[in-house]
Amino acid sequence: MSEVDTRAVVDLLGALAYAELTAFDRLAEDARLAPSLEGRAALAGMAVAEMGHFARLRERLLELGADPTEAMTPFVRALDAFHESTRPSTWLEGLVKAYVGDGLAADFYREIASFLPSPDRELVLDVLADTGHADFAVREVRAAIKADRTVAGRLALWGRRLVGEAISQSQAVIGEHDQLAELIIQGTGDLAGIGRLIERITAAHTDRMKRLGLNP
Structure with a gap:
């Protein structure tokens, strides 16, 4: 693996590690909005799983000879800005963010992961x-x-806002990290390949919104 490839892998794992760490914080916080003990326990369990993911990513960064804190730091500002601008005010908004917002990010990371070696x-x-x-x-x-049809309209607007903010922050992250940008360009082959990648992510988002019963 070339030096550029290694730096791209470290960048991706660093971004994902910080995303998992913030997911733990957010899910633990959102759990307190739950209207039931069942809901609170469910989100708390998800938070624990995210922390387990973080530990695995941190271990791999160490294996690659990278400092996990240094690998995550370049992504703190963008990810924190996204979460600050999309802080849920209700239990349902938190669930939509966990499903739609995190799902969009996961699709993006999966696409890039397909360009990585084992x-x-x-x-x-x-x-x-x-x-x-x-x-x-x-x-x-x-x-x-x-139970209340008026909920759908508000949550649909919230879902669209999440997507807009997520796309803006993703573009900022890629624009600030040459190795990640190069990895995506090489992996997709050309601008048409990048277009198809975006189409796949957009289609997956539309499917998630429909599954929730919301207009995309």
């Missing part, structure tokens, strides 16, 4: 495996919409 490709895909967000979020949101 064992890093498998590591990224493994830590991005669903920790229970999907079925739980869908069940809770659809039940809330069934």
